[in-house]
Amino acid sequence: MTQSLIQIGSTGLNAAQYGLSVTGNNIANASTTGYSREVVDYSESTGQNFGAGYLGSGVNVVTVQRQYAEYLNQQLNAAVAQGGMLTTYNSSAEQLNDIVSDPTAGITTSLTTLASGLSTVANSPSDTSARAAALGDINSLTTQFNEVTQEFNSVRSDINTELTGAVSQINTLSSQIASLNKQIVTAEASSGQPANQLLDQRDAAVNQLAQLVGATTTDNADGSINVTIGNGQSLVNGQYSYNLTTVASSSNSSELDIAYQVTNSAGVTSTIPISESVLTSGTVGGLFQFRSQTLDPQQRALGNIAVTLATTMNEQNEAGVTLTGAQGSALFDVTQPTVTAATANTGGATITATYGGSTLSSLTGDNYTLTYEGGGNYSLQDTTTGGAPVTVSATADTSGTGSSINVDGLQIAISTDPAVGDSFQIQSDTTEAGSTLSVAITDGSDIAAGSPQATATTGTTNTGTGTITVTSPPAQYYPTGAMMQGTVTATVNATGTLDFAQTTTGDALPDVTVTVNGVATTYSPPTNVPVTAGATYNVGGVTFTMSGTPATGDTFTLTASAAAPSDNTNALQLANLFNETTIGSQTYSGAYSAFVGAIGDAESTSNTASQAQTTLISQVTQAQQSVSGVNLDEEAENMMTYEQMYQANSKVIQAASTIFDAIIGIDT
Template identity: 30%
Template sequence: MSSSSLLNIGIQATQANQTALSTIGQNISNVNTEGYSRQRVDLVTRPDLSGVFVQDIERITDRFLTQQVWTDTSSYNQASAYADLSSRLDNLLAADTHSVSTALDDYFGALQSVVDDPTSTANRELVIAQSDALVKRFNNLDANLKSQAETINAQMDGYASQITSLAANIADLNAKISAAAATNRSTNDMRDQRDLLTNRLSEIVGVTVVDQSSDQYSIFIGNGQPLVIGSTGETVVSVLGVDSAQKELALVNRDEIVNINDEIVGGRVGGLIKYRDEALNDARNQLGMIAIGFAESMNEQHHLGINLNNEFGADLFTDMNDDFLQQKRISANGNNQSVLNIARVEIQQTDLLQASEYELVVGDGNKLTLYRSSDGKQVRIDQLTAAADIAAVDQDQFYRDPDGKFLSFAIDGIKVTINTGTDLIKGDRFLIQPVTSGAEDLSLSLHDGRLLALASPVKVSNDIDNQGTGAASVAVTDSKAGAFATAGELSPPIEIVFNDPASSPSGEMTYTVYDMTDPNNPVVLELDPLVGPLSDQAFTSGGGIQLDGFTVTIDNQPRPGDRFSFDFNLDGVSDNRNAFALSDLQQEKLFDHGSYQDLYGSLVEKVGTHTATSVISEQASKAVLDTTTSAQASVSGVNLDEEAAKLVQFQQAYQASAQLIRVSQTIFDSLLQSI
């Protein structure tokens, strides 16, 4: 081997080892740089013992681990976002300062005080005060839930902007990497930066990344919608969804806006959407259902009593079937082709209400399908029982006029009526929210304690000569019945007289109901000509006697000749029978799932269960992410001990290479001297 060849080998070795030392220095200096992948020099021998050269500076990564980190990052951030929001909701519902349960206890406690002494002005005003406090508790809790929804909307706006920005940056790096690779320049740092941006993107939303052989990342979002293709990054925007109060994500693709909200899984956006759909909306619907059921049942019972002015009770709380509120509960989709005149949702039976939203969709052949969001149940409206006319529609019935412009159906305790100026057209959609704003809409309608209808309008009198153990009570069923048509009177006043069993063909106790309009000339009462006079009616202890607008119940065993008189309860200041009835509603099973307290308790329990589950899911996702991240770091991360050892190794190799150059020079000098 000539000295010139030896010199060349030394020079090449020096250069190669210098590059290796520079690469090690780069690794050491970036040990704390986020997203940096360690690099390694690939040294290759030249043929025929002619030295060494640097074939490549390799970026050490594991594609599988990198992809797994993105997947696990997306899963963890979804679980974390959901757990954080669910914990806030759980604390909100359970806190005494916000709890509807606590306010209900205070309200019914005030009612019990007025039951004990209905003549007390202070007790009556306490009921008004606690009613107002309960209304505000519903309103404030609903406002907090709406505030969370508005915060989510703002976050959706921000995340849409971040996704668009990250997509544009990744697309730009795709172009730069391709250009650098084409001119044999190093792309390692740009690839690290691209992976870091992709990781940040996966924190926000779940993505699918395809690593093309041409050094390009293709990134897809939702159900395979392209977000980044080559050097092109698409735009993501937030748009109003079916519910105009909720923001959703959409992809702008060649001037076409494609809503991808229902397809998004993973990342903080996925956590927000899942929380809103599964927890927040459900909580607001259940709260609204409690408020509607509470107002309707309280108003209904209050209507059956009389106040200190001898007048039947007015609405105590909001009339939940106010025309404005009925129209507020339904909205037409902005893309509908039919022209909507007016639409309403009436609360028909509170015990059948569901804490859910619905969507009515017009399909082929004007087939009408109702989708219930809480459980995904589908109902074909046009296959319900047909009603005679629009006013006669009752539960599980529908009516559609021949012109196709009037539609009404009743299901789940609600009655929906839609009037369009044109026929409903395939693709038309209507969002129905029967209970969503119930807590927001609740208000106190009565503000004067004297107007509390705590007394029953019917007074019961036992004849002083009664010999039996019979005890009569009255339950008013209709304050608008003919018996109460004249203010301050029972028309007619009646008397129930028990007859001698011996005079009955059956030998059993019977009674006769008399019209006592003229006490000196009582006549047998006849409510229905088809039924006839109410004389010699079979008596059953505890059985209800149905009269006009009220029901009489006589317990125990009367004796023949016993009499019970019923008249208007004029100036019944100390009467508390309707107050008792109002108070007893606390324990009544007014809903399909129980009482007010039962339903609120189940809401708190459900949210608590979701929260506990989400926290466990967050912890599990974090453990998985930590494991994957550690595995990736073991491959791509910089190990200072390992780099220090390599530093010594290549330093010695560099010194030896320099010595090789000196030896070559010495040989060459010796040759010159020998000539």
């Protein structure tokens, strides 16, 4: 019986020592990240029958148990994954917003300055200093477009660097988790007890992985776990991990995507890309979403502004006359779209594309696939957005030698009908348009402030009452490449229609366009052109109207000449472009303000969401720590309890020893 009492006291001392050790370890790790509080799990030892009943034989230490709630850990991992995404998105958006948001500098100021400079030229078209200042303003605006676009590219480069760093960390953590899986399986199989410290380390690694790329775990029967990312892509499978790497994006070689790095049995390593659309969590998700939702589309928006501004200003300057009396030329050099025919094409069509035309204000800056369906109809698919194909129809050229399509700010020229099924890739992405934009003129005198002049006269031998009136100066030059010179004569023939002829040069006469009630009809060659009351006529860029009733044989002469140095009509048109809605329903400045506002909205929205997620993470962490965290007050109470337990069990052993000594004394 005495021996039994000593045994009971000994088990109690052992239990108290376990309790003190575990409590001390809890206190020591109170501030250790990822540590889960531990408690000793006790059970009563099997009793022994002494005839008068079963007497207890002490206490057993069953195990040291982690205080851990799987569902709370999963919630925390999900919360930090979303937090990592939002924080990264917001940080990148703030960086981009800082680049464009200064209202006193950059493109906003340059647009205002150039508009003012062109107005000054319009007020003094012969003033060479005003022209030189305006040229300086054109250079300044171009430089601003270059610099802002380069800043965007710098942000893109930073994203590439961050992705590379994140992938390196992901690989390290994946390998660590797989190694911990192996250690846990071995330790628990040999001891039959949970490997608490290793389990804490694994949970901490999974949490870090969640912050980087989001992570979902599943338990295996042997104590290991599997880790997946995205839509179930495996990262850790038990004791094995898979390496990720970065590869150049197939849609943009300046951007990086993430891929599996796989080595086969022959030692050949290949990569299997993972779509960025499925990696939406953690730092990686934040980088991808910022890039696809803000950086790329907004840089294209900036490029669209650059292209539209340059194209419209080029067209207007080309419609004017320089200070030296020459035809105006382009003010800006703009990189034009490229068209690549599919290698499987069987037809002989040649297709080219340029920015401009009646749909320029709807420029998207996207890439397209154009496929011929037959009958002059084409299927056009936006490959940048991945939208459904739309059917567009080609319009036959007036020359009869080809056709054209004007859509989404593109003028697509087609030499001849392709074979049905032939397709062409149109690379019209304007992402880099701001960086490649340059100034095409070198002297202020090249600003075409004036307009070609045209006068109309009635033949002196006319017998009818018809007269013509020039309603606007030429909008373009005729013949191509030189200012319209000499005269063009319209003669009323016997059928009562007009025949046009170039009378002083050997150049061929261009088409004549007649517009009646808004409907334009082109005549080529320009003979038998009907005389219609209320119609307007355009030949060689000169627009005129006819009134009265002309008689057969009557003639009307159009004479074009160079503008005077004091002519400011085209300079006024150039300056007025800054007030016109050339980009969608917005002016140049309005479109740029909307561009800046969109970036500001992205920064503001992501900031609000990030702050809300930070609050949620704090709440989930508190819930998780209420189970797994160390409470020092509680541990202090446990320490006192185990101290008293140790002392009390020592007394039990002491009492058993005293009884044993007394029994020995009786025997002697």
